[in-house]
Amino acid sequence: MNIPSNLKYTKEHDWLEPLGDGTYKLGITEYAQEALGDIVYVELPEVGDEISAGDTLATVESVKAVSEIAMPFDCEVLETNAELEDEPEKLNVSCYETWIAVLKIYELEEVISAEEYEELIK
Amino acid sequence: MYNKLIFEKSVAGANKRKLFNCDEKTVPEKYARKAKLNLPDVSEVDLVRHYQELARKAHGVANGFYPLGSCTMKYNPIINEEIASIENFRNIHPLQSQSDMQGSMEVMYKLKEALCEVTGMYDMTLQPSAGAHGELTSLMMIKQFHESNGEGYRNKVFIPDSAHGTNPASAAMVGYEVVEIPSTDGGFVDVKKLEELADEKTAALMLTNPNTLGIFERDIVKIAEIIHKAGGKLYYDGANMNAIMGYVRPGDMGFDVMHLNLHKTFSTPHGGGGPGSGPVGCTQELAPFLPNPSIKKNGEMYEFEDSDDSIGKVKSFYGNFLVNLRAYTYILSLGGKGLKEASENAVLNANYMKARLKEYYEMQSDGYCMHEFVMSASKIKDETGISALDIAKSMLDAKIHPPTMYFPLIVKEALMVEPTETESKKTLDYACDVLIDSAKLAYKDPEALHNAPSTTPVKRLDEVGAARNPILKYTEE
Amino acid sequence: MTSYVPNTDETRKQMMDVIGIKDTEELFCGVPGAVRLKRGINLADGKSEIEIRNIMRSLAAKNRTYKSCFLGAGVYNHYIPSVVMDVASTQEFLTAYTPYQAEISQGVLQAIFEYQTYICALTGMAASNASVYDGATALAEACMMTRTNNRKKVLISKGVNPEYIKVMDTWSRYAGLEMELVDIENYRTNPEDLKNKLNDNIAGVAIQSPNFFGTIEEMDEFEKIVHENKSLFIAVVNPISLAVLKSPGEYNADIAVGEGQSLGNSMANGGPYLGFMASTEKLIRKLPGRIAGQTTDSEGKRGFVLTLQAREQHIRREKASSNICSNQALNALTAAAYLGAMGETGLKQAALKSMENARYLQKKMNEIEGVETYQKDIFNEFVVKIPCFIGDLDKKLKENDILGGLYLGENMHLLAVTELNTAEDIDEFVQIVREVSAHV
Incomplete structure (x- = not known):
């Protein structure tokens, strides 16, 4: 399974790409998109939303399942990927190129490396 | 055309x-x-x-076998329809005076009494429209009960991991925190775990018995004791009542409040998804909290009565009256002995199918089942790539409605089979032969199963496309 | 005794042999003896079909129906075409379950899809679900749809049917959605009171038109007030009236709900009915309950499935916005068959005739000395003050086989008519009122 080594991961199967200045791109991993199956809808947050640790950032729906992306840290939504409104399937097709939101993360907690993530999903 | x-x-x-x-x-x-x-x-x-x-292009119980687990698709007697079409029942306005509807009120009262006898409950409301509606009503009553005792802090509801999805959804609707109880290997409630978790915050336990695997919770007395000791209430999901009529009653098992599905156990037609009816019964202690109005008998007259402690109304008027009327007709037709005979034969039919199929599918419980059983196609899936879905679809070509698929969630490649008592041995044999043939075909010609069904008006439908680009109405081009 | 068990002692014996038991009692060995019901069910023995007919017909005879009906208050005695009853009793529709297996349920699914189209056509909204329990629960579900993290209260006009308000009151006390009522003045929702009660905690506002008292409300005006506050606007509507009155879509409602009983369903002593729910495109994924959608099969042929299921309780469990799983499919089918049978002309005729009858009755009532009416813009229902003892009026009406209106107290009556009330019926009713009020 593809787990790019330049990314960081959460235990909830999300990837984070550092953009500098405490900002990160967030998406879901290959493991997550495979588990969900054909993704049909993504409920995106509003730009400017403040998300507290433990709260839901976005909801990803497939035909027979739904997954809430909960944040293990406090963050603010800087940008969302509007492309997903019309083409949610991009999360299936190219999960690491397709981001869901750009976040300002105040303190990066509960985040693991690619190796650790690989171990987690074994 | x-x-x-x-x-x-x-x-x-x-x-x-x-x-x-x-x-x-x-x-x-x-x-x-x-x-x-x-x-x-x-x-x-x-x-x-x-x-x-x-x-x-539709398939009902009137068209063929319908062993849809957890849904009790028994035969819907035609006499029930005749009674429900009588002008003096159909054309009564719900706001007419009570003296104008004494016949309907007598039906409501006597139905309530009969259902209390079958379930061992003290009182009952006929207002909820469906099982999920009954669940919600029950939980509101439990909440009201705790609040009236100054124990509004109780906020935990225990629900087994094998439960129907409506259970956690209903609990969440009234603001309760859902605590999932794992099942043991045998599919029973993990009593040890429950004992650890039950505390002063316990509001209720929601339980289906027999459970969704079709087995009777043998520790029910102990379970009731644990919850009651913690000060919580036991709620009974009556979806599987068809297994136990005349054998054991929720009231005697220690349940405090419950719902029934008249469209399952009491033979009223499902109508393609409704209308149903989900009466809620309870103990004397909880009775003041039942929805308003309740129906009472005063001398020779029947009367509606409001209680100050009631949770209020959960639906307009008095429930789905014409559905309740059908259920009452059914109870009168069968009588006490007939209801027990129904449960006896529902359980016999399920065990017969289970016995015939156990060599071909992995049964999820040892020993005898109640009115339904869950089998898994996961061995077939691993060895041939043929899934429970493929097997279900192949049954469509044999004019049988497939069992419930992929439920309960704790069983992989689950097929949940509930034949009901109104099917003959010939019908059961035919269905078993079809299921056995499919299991064999999976090894011989898996492609044929992947392509099933082939005789239905449409082939397999694109559900992903439907959800991605919802077309929910016709638009003129 | 009636039995629907087809197996004989002989076939039962064969089945027990395969299972390996001598007696079905063995199958119940998992039930602890301590809780077993040893005495059996204490109910009378079953009856034959002949006995059942006699018993149930004599029970029905204890109910009373009337030659003509002036009672409405949310449930109406409209004309039902013969063909509608026939469609609703078709065994294939009657005895099917929720269409989980789409391939053999295309008939049910297409019927739901067509029902959704009809509801969108009537309401002018973008999407409809497959129906909920009744008008009252439809309103409660609509209120739940409006709730957000920041807005947790709804306003409901006192012009909304009191049965609905009672149900919503129950919901609000347990489901964490606060509710407050907006006053009415002269049987109209008071816009000033609405403005006073709006604030940034108000998620939605529900107004009924024609309201419970029969007044056609100023929905255009309310829409502006509600949307200015960034709240959602819920329109509670009478589906028959939509043939001629402005649709919720035309005044930008966000959600339209109502009682679908009058669309071909009999009054049935209170149920089963159906609640219809329609919304804008934006709120589709917040609609509760079943929804049918169009798709294609593996050979490209058009077909229908239950869709957007990730909203529902069987997938979302405790995260679901509603616990509903049953709809009122058969009542929705009935409503669809009704709209198909009536068509645009038929539905308009029913609506206009009801409206004309109401105006005629109102005019006639006004001519009686001491009798007062109050409303100008009505559909098929209005309030009237009849200065007489309610018992006298009731008695006289019953003697003449007439079902009077809803008594609101203090000599106030809510009278409803439909296209089924003939001019003679109305004149007879008026004559009785004239006689009774003259005696006071």
Whole structure:
């Protein structure tokens, strides 16, 4: 399974790409998109939303399942990927190129490396 | 001509139903509708043919075997329909005076009494429209009970991981925190775990018994004791009541409040998804909290009565009366002994199918089941790639409605089979043969199963496309 | 005794042999003896079909129906075409379950899809679900749809049917959605009171038109007030009236709900009915309950499935916005068959005739000395003050086989008519009122 080594991961199967200045791109991993199956809808947050640790950032729906992306840290939504409104399937097709939101993360907690993530999903 | 929507059959002027001469100027300009109405214009004969065509593309209990687990698709007696069509039941306005509807009220009262006897409950409301509605009502009552005792802090509801999805959804709706109880290997409630978790915050436990694996919770007395000791209430999900009528009653097992599905256990037709009826019964302690109004007998007269402690109304008027009327007709037809006979044969039929199929599918419980059983196709899936879904679809070609698939969630490749008591051995044998043939075919010619069904009006449908780009109504091109 | 068990002692014996038991009692060995019901069910023995007919017909005879009906208040005695009853009793529709297996349920699914189209056509909204329990629960579900993290209260006009308000009151006390009522003045929702009660905690506002008292409300005006506050606007509507009155879509409602009983369903002593729910495109994924959608099969042929299921309780479990799983499919089918049978002309005739009858009755009532009416813009229902003892009026009406209106207290009556009330019926009713009020 593809787990790019330049990314960081959460235990909830999300990837984070550092953009500098405490900002990160967030998406879901290959493991997550495979588990969900054909993704049909993504409920995106509003730009400017403040998300507290433990709260839901976005909801990803497939035909027979739904997954809430909960944040293990406090963050603010800087940008969302509007492309997903019309083409949610991009999360299936190219999960690491397709981001869901750009976040300002105040303190990066509960985040693991690619190796650790690989171990987690074994 | 065929495979068209009614809107595509429309021809301007074809509908010649003439009722009155009217003047559109009656409507003040300010309030008048300007938007087009877009109703189809079809003759009566075309309308009749349209629905006959749709009927040919539907499958009910009247068309063939329907062993849909957890749904109790038993035969819906025709006499029930005749009774429900009697003018003096159908054409009563719900706000007529109580003296105008004494016949209906007698039906409601006697139905309530009979259901209390079957379940061992003290009192009952007929107001909820369906099982999920009954669950919600029950949880509101439990919440009200705790609050009236000054124990509004109780906020935990225990639900086994094998439960119906409505259980956690109903608990969440009234603001309770859902605590999932794992099942043991045998599919029972993990009593040790429950004992650890039950505390002063316990509001209730929601339980189906027999559970969704079709087995009876043998530790029910102990479970009730644990919850009651913690000060919580036991709620019984009556979805599986068809297994136990005349053998054991929820009231005697220690349940405090429960719902029934009259459209399952008491033979009222499911109507393609409703209307149902989900009466809620309870102990004397909880009775003051039942929805308003309740029905009482005062001398020879039946009366509606409101209670100050009631949770209030959960639906307009008195419930789905014509559904309740059918259920009462059924109870009168069968009588006490007949209801027990129904449960006895429901359990016999399920065990017969289980015995015939156990060599071909992995049964999820040892020993005897109750009125339904869960089997898994995961060995077939691993060895041939054929899934429970493929097997289900192949049954469609044999004119059998498949079992419930992929439920309970704790079983992989689950098929949940509930034959009901109204099926003959011949029907059960036919269905077993079909299921056995499919299991064998999975090894010989998996491709044939992947392509099933082949005889239905449509082949497998693109559910992903439907959800990605929802088309929820017809739009003229 | 009636039995629907087809197996004989002989076939039962064969089945027990395969299972390996001598007696079905063995199958119940998992039930602890301590809780077993040893005495059996204490109910009378079953009856034959002949006995059942006699018993149930004599029970029905204890109910009373009337030659003509002036009672409405949310449930109406409209004309039902013969063909509608026939469609609704078709065994294939009657005895099917929720269409989980789409391939053999295309008939049911297409019927739901057509029902959704009809509801969108009537309401002018973008999407409809497959129906909910009744008008009252439809309003409660609509209120739940409006709730957001920041807005947790709804306003409901006192012009909304009191049965609905009672149900919503129950919901609000347990489901964490606060509710407050907006006053009415002269049987109209008071816009000033609405403005006073709006604030940034108000998620939605529900107004009924024609309201419970029969007044056609100023929905255009309310829409502006509600949307200015960034709240959602819920329109509670009478589906028959939509043939001629402005649709919720035309005045930008966000959600339209109502009682669908009058669309071909009999009054049935209170149920089963159906609640219809329609919304804008934006709110589709917040609609509760079943929804049918169009798709294609593996050979490209058009077909229908239950869709957007990730909203529902069987997938979302405790995260679901509603716990509903049953709809009122058969009542929705009935409503669809009704709209198909009536068509645009038929439905307009029913609506206009009801409206004309109401105006005629109102005019006639006004001519009686001491009798007062109050409303100008009505559909098929209005309030009237009849200065007489309610018992006298009731008695006289019953003697003449007439079902009077809803008594609101203090000599106030809510009278409703439909296209089924003939001019003679109305004149007879008026004559009785004239006689009774003259005696006071």
